[in-house]
Amino acid sequence: MSGKFITFEGCEGVGKSTQLRLLKDYLEKTSQPAIFTREPGGTEVAEAVRSLLLSSVYKISPMVEAYLFATARADHIARVIKPALERGEIVVCDRYLDSSIAYQGYARGLGYDKVLEVNAAAVNRCLPDCTVFIDMDPAMSWRKQNGKHIINDRIENESKEFHSKVYEGYKSIAADNPRFVSVVPSADKLETHRNIIKLLKEKGMIS
Ligand code: TYD
Numbered sequence: 001m002s003g004k005f006i007t008f009e010g011c012e013g014v015g016k017s018t019q020l021r022l023l024k025d026y027l028e029k030t031s032q033p034a035i036f037t038r039e040p041g042g043t044e045v046a047e048a049v050r051s052l053l054l055s056s057v058y059k060i061s062p063m064v065e066a067y068l069f070a071t072a073r074a075d076h077i078a079r080v081i082k083p084a085l086e087r088g089e090i091v092v093c094d095r096y097l098d099s100s101i102a103y104q105g106y107a108r109g110l111g112y113d114k115v116l117e118v119n120a121a122a123v124n125r126c127l128p129d130c131t132v133f134i135d136m137d138p139a140m141s142w143r144k145q146n147g148k149h150i151i152n153d154r155i156e157n158e159s160k161e162f163h164s165k166v167y168e169g170y171k172s173i174a175a176d177n178p179r180f181v182s183v184v185p186s187a188d189k190l191e192t193h194r195n196i197i198k199l200l201k202e203k204g205m206i207s
Contacts, residue, residue: 003085004205005126007096010134011167012156013141015185015192019134020094022193023200027090032206034090035080039072039099043079046072054153062108066118069100074122082126090206097123098131098173103155106169107162130203132196133174135182138163 010016020036027034040050049072052058053065060068073096084091097119105115139160174180181199185192200206 001082001085002088004090004130005081005085005093005128006090006200006205007093007098007128007131008134009095009098009102009131009170011136011138011141011163011170013138014134014136015141015189016094016134018189019132019185019193019196020092022189023092023196026193026197027092027206030207032090033088034092035084036092036094037076037080038094039076039096040069041072042076042081042093045075049075054155056154056157058154060154062104062110063118065108066100066104066110066115069104070119070122073097073100073119077123077126085126093128096128096131098133098170101173102166102169106172107158107165112173128179130200130205131174131177131180132199133170133180133182135171135174135184138167 008016008020024034024036039046040053041047049068053060053068053072081091081093100115100119101112104110105112110118142160142163174182181203183192183195183199186195197206
């Protein structure tokens with residue numbers, strides 16, 4: 001496959017969406033063909049699985065949760081990610097397999113190996129060329145409005161301890177994987193953006 005596969009990872013509320021928007025603007029302005037997509041989601045079936053996964057109506061066991069994320073991922077890879085990479089495009093995905101490792105593997109306690117096993121057939125070696133980890137402790141990014149925490153979905157609604165484990169999981173997988181670049185966000189989002197562009201250029205992902 002001739003395209004480049006870039007993923008963005010990090011805890012909730014760390015400014016991932018803003019950075020994805022800024023990267024999209026940059027790639028458009030510099031005429032680099034790219035698609036932006038997200039997980040869980042990106043196809044009709046995967047978006048339906050997303051609603052199931054994020055709805056607080058259901059009680060979902062860690063193992064079934066891991067299978068559902070992998071199911072959504074399998075459809076997303078087959079219909080969106082692989083075809084775009086084959087066309088030679090840059091694919092930028094908001095969350096991917098590393099989210100499953102951090103959330104289901106570390107925070108839910110399934111473990112790294114089990115999550116990889118559940119995902120093996122779905123992913124079928126379609127791994128990112130580069131993963132941007134927005135490195136911010138969730139204790140610093142806990143979203144507040146009028147002094148109240150805003151609860152958006154079943155997973156975001158988990159305890160502070162759960163989100164701390166997600167963060168520790170990310171730190172551990174980012175530390176010993178050369179595909180990762182870690183970015184500590186600054187208060188100035190444009191400075192963070194420039195840093196991301198520089199790192200992605202150094203990795204040969206964009207020009
Ligand atoms: P979303 O609203 O997209 O989160 P964010 O805006 O923070 O990226 O919701 C996705 C949620 O699903 C988020 O809490 C992370 C979680 N998740 C997993 O637990 N495992 C996974 O494999 C993926 C892709 C996401």
